[in-house]
Structure formats: C-alpha cells, structure tokens
Amino acid sequence: MSFLMNRHTLTVASLCGLLLMLVFISYAVDVRVFTRIATTLCINVVMVVGLQSFMGNTGILSFAHIGFMGVGAYTSALLTIPAQMRGMALPDLYPFMEGLSASPILAIFLGGIVAAVIAAAVSYPLMRLSDAAAVITSFALLVVLHTVMLHWSEVTNGPRTLFGLPAITSLPLTAIVAAGAIAVALMFKESRLGILARATRDDETAARAMGINTPRVRWLAFILSALLAGIGGGLWGHFVGSFSPKAFYLKETFVILGMLVIGGPGTITGAVLGVFIVTAAFESLRTLEVVLNSAQIFSGQVVGVTEIVLAFSMIAVLALRPGGLVPTREIGDAIVGLIRKRKG
Amino acid sequence: MKNSLLTIALLSGLSTATASTAIAEDLLIGGTLSLTGVQAPLDEPGFRGAQVAVKYLNDNGGLLGRQVVFSNIDGKSDPVTVGNAAVQLFDRGAELMVAPCDFDFGGPAGREAQSSGIVGISTCASDPLYSSWSLGDKQFTLSMWNTTMGATAAEYAYNEREWKTAYVVTDQFIAYTKSLSKYFVEHFDAIGGEILLEDTYTNGDNDFSAQISRLQALGQKPDVIFISSYGTDVGVIVRALREIGIDSPVIGGDAYDDPALHENLGETFGNDIYFVTHTWMGPEAGPEMPTFLQLYEEMYGVEPDTSFVATGWDTIMLMAKAVEIAGTTDGTAVAAALEENTFELLTGSLGYSDAASGHAPDKAAMLVELKGGQPVPLGWRLPANPPAP
C-alpha cells in the first residue's frame, strides 16, 4: 500500500492509465481512423515527453528535437527496408550499407541510440549557452540536420519520399513505448541529475556556485531527449511507411512545441496532457476543415485553421499562464496532496 | 480529458456511420489529390476534370447502374497526409482510388489502395517507379512514363531542331524531376547529342547563382537547356538564365503545363520554351476533345487552361470503362480489364503492359511551345525507341 502511495508511482500510473484508456476506447470503437489518431497521439507522447526532459528540466528551448526524430526515422528505415525494395527506395545507397538489416523493433531502438549518439557528439559545447544564444544554436542545429537529410541522397534518398518501411507500428506498441517514455522521463526528473538540472534552470549562477557542472547536466538531459525523439521518429516511420525530410522541420517542431507549452513544460503530466488536448483540438478542427471543404461553403480550400488556432492558444497560454496548464505539480503530487488534505 | 476523448470517438463514429449509409447505393471513388501545396498546380486541375467526368457519368445513368460519388480529401502535397487521407476514404467505403500525381505523393495512396485490394490510378504520375513493381498489381498511372517524356524531348531537340549540345538542370526534389532528366540524358546521348554539363538544383532554393557560375565557366553556350523542375522554381530558373543573357532554348516536361508559370514568365521571359505534356486543350488534340471542352465550360464557365484537367477526366473515364468491362469494381477484375484493353482518351490512346512488366503505359506525348507567354501546340509525338526504365 505504501508503495502505491508513492507520488511518483502514482504519477506514472495515472498517466499510463490515460494511455490504457485510450487503447481500450480504440478497441471498443474499432474505427481505423480513430486507431490511427490514437497511435499518432502515443507517438507524440514519446516526442513531447522527450522534449520535456530537456526543456522542462533545463529551461532551455530546443529546436533541434525534431531533427533527432528524423535521425531515428531514417536510421530505422535503413535497417528495415526489405532487400528487394532497397534498389528502388534508395537507389544511391552506399554498397556497404546494403547488407544492413535488423528487426523493426530493434531498428526503432537503434534509431533512438543513433540519435542519442549524434546528440552526444555535437551538443556538449552548446550546453554552455543560455537564453537567445542557446535557442539560435539549437535552431542552427535543426537547419544543419535538415540540410543533411535533404541532401544526403545516398542514405536518405534526398528530398524525395523514402518508402518501403514495414508498417509494424501498432497502437499497443506505441502505447507501451509511450508508457516507458513517461516512466523514464519521470525517473530522470526525480533523479539526482534531474534535480541538479532543475537547479541550473532556476538559478544558473547559484547552481554554478554550488559546483554543479551545468553543461554536463544539461548535456545528459539533451541526450535523453534525443534518445526519446529518435525512438519516436522510428515509431512514426514504421507507422506512416513513407516520408520525406520535410516531415522533420519547422511545422512539426511547432506542433510538438505547442503541445508542450500548452500542457506545461515543467511537468510530465503537463506534457502528456498537452498532447491529449492539442490532438483532440487538432482532430476536431481538421474534421471541421474537411466538412467545410466538402460542403464547399468557401470558394477556395479551407486550410491552416488548425495551425492558426494552435498558435493563438500558445500565445494566450504563455501570456496568461506562462507555466502551461500544469506548471509545477505532477498529478501524483496532486493526488497525494488531496488524500492528505482529506485525512488531515 | 475524458470528454475530449469521447468527443473524438463520437465524431469519428458519427462520420463513419453517415458515410456507410450514404454509400449503400452509390459508388464511392476516393481521391487524395493535393489541392494545396507544391503539387496543387498539377492536381487541382485534375480534380476539376474529374468532377466533370463524374457529372457526365451520372447524367448518363451512372456506373453499373449506380450513381458515382467522387470524394476527395486534400493530400496537401505531403506523402503522410495522402496516406492518412487514403485510409480515411477506404474506411468510408471507397471502391476505386484516384491517386495524386507523382510517385512521391501518389505512392502512399497507391500502397493503401493495394493493401485494400482495390484499383488505384494516379492522374499524372510519370516516374517509372509508379508501377506495379513498386506499388502492386492493382496500381496504374494515367500518364506516360518519363522514359517517353524524356525521350520525346530529346528527339525533338536533336532530330527536329538539330540542337547538338545540351545543358541539363535536375531538381532533386522528387523522383519525377530526377528520372525525367535521367531519361532525357540517356536518350539524347544515345541518338548522338552531347551533354555539356549536368547540374542539380533543389526545389525551394530560389537561388540559381551557383549553377549559373558553373554554366558560365563552361565558356560555351549550349544549343538547348533541359530543365527538370517543378512549380514556380521553373520560373525562377528561367528568369535567372535569361537575366544574364543566356538565350538558349529551354525544354522540359509536363510540370511546365501550368498557366501560373506562363503568366509568371510573361511576354519577356516566356519565349523559346518547349515542353512535353499530356495533351492539348483544343480541337487539334483529337475528336473527343470538343465534347469535353463544352462540358467543362458548362460546369466552370471558363475554358480549361492546362492539360491536367484532361488527366482528371481521363482517370475517371478510364476507371469507368474498365469497371464496365469487368462488370464489377473488384480490384483483380478491374486490373485485368485495364491490362487487356486499349482505351481512347483525351490524352491519347492508352494501353498497359501486364503486372510483371510493371504496368508500363503505352502512350504518345504532346509537344507545346511557349511564345510570348502563350502556349502553342506542336503536335503529338511518340519517340522511336525510348530508354528502358
């Protein structure tokens, strides 16, 4: 019982319960479109929780996250596109890579590891920077990653659509990975490293005075977030089956960032909640767009409403409730607080 | 939280419920044509043409005695959106699929159609990757392949105009732009022409100065410039070339068949430009064209301004003819009907090879010249011996 009362366990359990409910509803409803939305939602949970473990703990905005998603997706693609498809999907592939292959599940995790390794290799010096300089460098890093994906035809098929990834991503799989991501992110947040990272976020100078190696702490958080982004990318790649580098750029960044900012970058509960809310809003708005378009009320096509609404919501949340909907307290803390209050 | 989830569940449940009652009698043709994004100049006219065809079919008793409903979800020029849209349409009971142009964007729709066991036809994908090899035995494209398109351009340049040297710019953007250059180069070389320089460009760069400096470094003016690019970028490249005084004729593929591009180039830059496309929107094209032009004008009140409207009409009409031959919309039967027959269309006579040889389309191309920003037809062409894919 005391184990169940642990507020961290409670947080993980509540958030995973939410995912479980999603899977359950999806099976009950049994509509392919709903299952696809639910799957995308779980992938976004992995992405947003990943971004949270860096941004939430260090307070630094990172644009590069989606780039690592791309790294994961392309790595996994390289390892899993069936041999007979490779000639068509990757006509310029280096000969020594032709033999590479792994089972899709393994490939997804290897994608995460490759993303983490690249993040580890390039990001250490960047972690010294704060504020605008840190944001500009992460933005620059995104442009670099994007440019490489766009032009390294041998490995990514250049700007052209890469296809042939086995479609193995199912809702249960993504839900399990999302649950794992939530648990890992919470473990990191509450670990000594996570607490140190948050100390650097709240007061960099004081943290330095206490002897905290700020770049190192941030670096580890960044690696973790790249790992999760890479895994998310792999899952996504095996879900859609074909994609081009365009999928890993500013538009996607904006959606992931919007989910985190609206939910609350400070907490994992906020991150997960943000994904649910934005997904629900997005899908409703998208349905609205489709309805408006098929009804042909307007002469042109109705596009971009979803993005505009998301953008205004972000500005509103930042202006009125800068910490997002769940700024500081995880759901576990809230439940424990509630129980205590009732007892007391 | 629960509430929003329920809302989604209800919404999607509702939409499927209404859809499934609606299709009890109607024959639903799904479409994922891109009405927005870089692909729109090719797909949107196709969408308009397809609607004319649907109205024509319904006015003449429908198909298999059922009314035809064409439902298109905007693919937004994004492979992922196209895939999602296709799935949504199959959930609503689509029995045939109109896939967007080009392998990169149409591919996902083709793959979803194949996995649902139905026939999908792309309105104008011309890359040979758009074949039964890569997508499956129920997938077709209405367009000639780039083998024909590239070879037609090469033969026109070398045989008809005696342009011996060529400079080639390839937009790395999609499979279409890459392979079009590839087959032009192969064929131009095979019939005796000389390629001075092959250069690359990436769609959206909006900067052609690097290529120009390499072209100028050649020290020799090419007889012809082959540009395989897409959308407004063709205009950017032509402008950049003309602005520094390079006035060699320019030749390219069906992506040039876009009135917005012609307007962009205008009287100043829209000269000495040639392109290979699907058909000509005038009586010169063939006996059935005047009927279509009339139906189109009745529906939209204007004349069509690009041959891509014809590809939309043709896709629906091709489906209709094949379904009538097969007597069913069953994928295997319709695919067989498509493989075994030859069809007379606005975009010329069309037959397919069998699934084992890729569903290669057997089709002629239309050559058009741009004069003072206005297109002028030069007539049908069929290359003697196009390269193999």
Next chain:
Amino acid sequence: MIEITNLDVRYGAIRAIKDVSLNVQQGELVTVLGANGAGKSTLMLTIAGALKAAGGKITFDGRDVTAATPEKMVRYGIAMVPETRDVFPDLTVVENLRLGAYLHRSDKAGVMADMEKVKDLFPRLREREIQAAGTLSGGEQQMLVIARALMSRPKVLLLDEPSLGLAPTVVDQIFEMIRELKATGITILLVEQNATKALQVADRAYVMQLGEVVVQGSAEEIAGSSDLSALYLGG
C-alpha cells in the same frame, strides 16, 4: 513634495524594503544613509519607477505615483542619477545630454540653452563633448549623469551614491557641486555611504538598516548622534 508611506519592495521572496515611510519637502536636501545592502538603492529605484512596490504608497506633489512607469516619473519632474553611473558609453557626451532633454525635444532653443548652462556648470564636459561617454573618467562620468539628469528640468533630483568609487579630491568636487545645485533651489534626495560628507550638505537625514528606517532627524541631530557608527556596523 515626495511622500512615502509604508513602502514594501520585494525581490522574489526577499523583502528588500520593509514598511518605510519618508518625506521630502520642496527645496530640501534630504539624505538617506546606511550600510551596503540596507535597501537605499532599492528605495531610489522604486521612487523612480524602475522597481515595483509590493505594498505602501508613494505620492509626488499630491499625486499617487506608486505604480507609475519610469518615463512617467521623469515627466512628473523626478530625475534619477543611479549609483551605477549609467552613462550610455557608446553615445557622445552631447548625445547623452540630448537624450536627457528627451522630454523637451520639441523646444530646440530651450534645450540648447540648457545645454550651455550645464556645460558652464561642468566645464570638463564642454572639453569632451564629442567624445564617447565610455572614454570619460569616473568623475567625469558622474558629472555627465548629473548634467544629463538636469537636462530634463527636474523638480526633484534623486542622487544615488554620487561619490562611490571616486578619488577623494573628486568626491570633494562632487559635493561642492551638490551644494551649488541646492543653492539653485532644486529639491534633492541623496543616498550616501559617506555619511560625514552627506550630512554636511543635507537638511535632514534618514538612516536605513536591513530595509527599514531606524533613525531620522535633522542633519545636525543625526551627525551628533553617537550610535551612528554602530548603526553602520549593523549593531
């Protein structure tokens, strides 16, 4: 003229100023004394509108200015000379002065006249008028910030530690100048650590300790008080 009642100022959780009440009458030179960290500069910045009060009230000429912005305060006639001696280092001396007269920018002739006046008051500035302010010596910079403050034609001058970090002879010059300014009839609120010097020019004085006013009275009373040094040492 300035009436402060029960003022509270916070930096996050820290109460930098607790329940301070203070007033300055027209034409007076009032000095606020205290050790480092007593809250003197915080007090000045709050009056100038650069910091927000968490509680209490500030009135100026009978008008409630507790929540006024810095630009409003200048308009009302309060000019601030911060302890950090904030000249704009990349601007020339003349440009610094022109900016001081920002409020009167449409009155070109008047600004020119004012400029001549302050240059007469500080001849050193005239010598260096086209030099970048960042290249001036500490004393010259102090003169410049005071001159710049005067350019706004203030009714009250807030002087925060004008002698800080200056050589003794320069300190003497500065205090000489403060005396001259007082003679022109301008109201001055002066914050100083150099209590001896400050009390020589002041009419009245307040002593602050850890954010609170602990002693107040006329300059003579405070100067005569024996526990002044004790207060400074924090005893």
Next chain:
Amino acid sequence: MTELIQFVIDVLALGGAYALMALGLVIVYGILKLVNFAYGELIMVAGYTLFLMDGTGLPWLVMAAVAVLMSIFFGVATDYVAFRPVRAKSVTAVLITSFAFSTILQNAALLFISPRARNIPLPDVFSTTVTIGGAVTPLRNLLTIAATIVMLTLFTWLMRRSILGIAMRAAATNFTMARMLGVPANLIISSAFAISGLLAGVVSLFWLGRIGSVVPGIGLEPLLVAFIATVIGGMRSVPGAVLGGFLLALIDTSLNHILPQDLLKFRDAFTFSFVILILLWKPDGLIKGPASGQRT
C-alpha cells in the same frame, strides 16, 4: 576582368539585400535581446500586398510603397501580438510566441489568399538587362545596390542625428536608464519593429523581384540569411550586421565558384555549423556590440 566585374556586382547586390535584412533583425535584437522569428514573414506580407494590388492599375511605385507600409504595419503588429503580452515573462516565452506569430501569418496567407504561388506585378526595369564592362547583369542588381546605399544612409542619419535614433541606441545599452530619462519603452520598441518592417519591406521588392512570385513559406530563407549574417557580424552591432551581410554574400558567391556541386548542396549545413561555432567561440560576433545591457 569581365568576370571580376560580374563577381563584384553579384556580391554587392546580394550583400546589400542580406545587409538590410540583417539590420532589421539586429535593430530589434539590440533593444530587446530577443530574436524575432516572424521577421521573414514581413517579406511574405509585402509580396502578397503586391499580389493583391495587381490589376488595380496603380503605378508600380505606389504599389511598392503600399507593400512597404504593410510590412511596417505587420512589423509593429508583431510587437503587439507576439512580444508585448509576454515580454516581461521569459526569453523562451517570447521566442515561442514570435515563432507562433510566424505560423499565424503563414497560415493566414494559406487560408485567406492561397496555398499556391501567386505572381506579383513587377516593373519593366526589373526584367531589363544591362552590360557593364562586358558583364551582363540584371538592372535589378544595380537597383538593389542603389537601394542599399540609400537605406543605409537614411538609417545612419536616423541613428546618429535624430533624437529617436539616439534614444534607440541608448535603449540598446541600458533600457532602464533610457526610460528613467523619459524615453517611453513602448515607443522605442515599436519604432524598432517599424524600422525592421521598413527594411524587410524594401528588401522584399528586390528579393521577390528575382523570383516573380510569392508563396506562404517565402519568409524562411530570408530569415535564415539574416540570422547567419547577424551572428557572423555580431548580434547586437549595427555595423556588424551590415558587415555580416556583405561577408555572407562574399562567402556564398565565392563558394558558388569554388565548391564542387556535391558539397555545395550542403552549403546551408556548412554555414549553420559555422554559425554555431561563432556563437560558441565569439558569442558577440566579429564586431562587438555596445556595452552590455539587460532586458526590460
């Protein structure tokens, strides 16, 4: 010799456009220490304004002036919508809101105008070619250089001579002190955004003149260019931005001649890696800005 002339004209014309773009980014950054991610969209706004006025029969110069005015208007709007509500909160918040505002503008163009490329009216002089010392060059290039000179002169005069300019320079070093002299914060910030809009508007005429059409995503490229130029030259230094713009043009144009095409396609990757290195090694850029300052 001909090649040299051509090279110089190319660098000057490109560099001029880059420099003006960079200047517009720096003027806001200098005062607020914040990057305006919605800056590139001002180019888009000017472009669509031209498109919407096509066929009105107005002289082109009038249309151009209206386009620049719209760019200024939206520059100031950026401040009101994206910056002012969150300015006091955190750096991260403002960066996100400016990114959000950029998304709003782009999608508004998608929704209300068209997702397709739209042709814009251009004057005949823009499609005229001239020959100088044997080098063939579009007249537009020479006009860009002329416009750069005019704008830089105007800008210098404004910053050196006018009280507003002096106030802005002062605010860039010490915003609080400037406010304590009676300089209204909001006026200064709005002026910075207006100037930034003016610069973007003028550049847009030449930038779009090369392309001949406008699409919703047109702003990304100029934003990236301005970014690189300012980081090279110094995020907070006005002369640095100008220098950075010309330097970037010189690097780009030279790379066009030197780099083999297989590597050239990675040019953006190189330049942005370079940006990261500069930020690490010399965070102030090549030219140090005015002495340190803090945000409002």
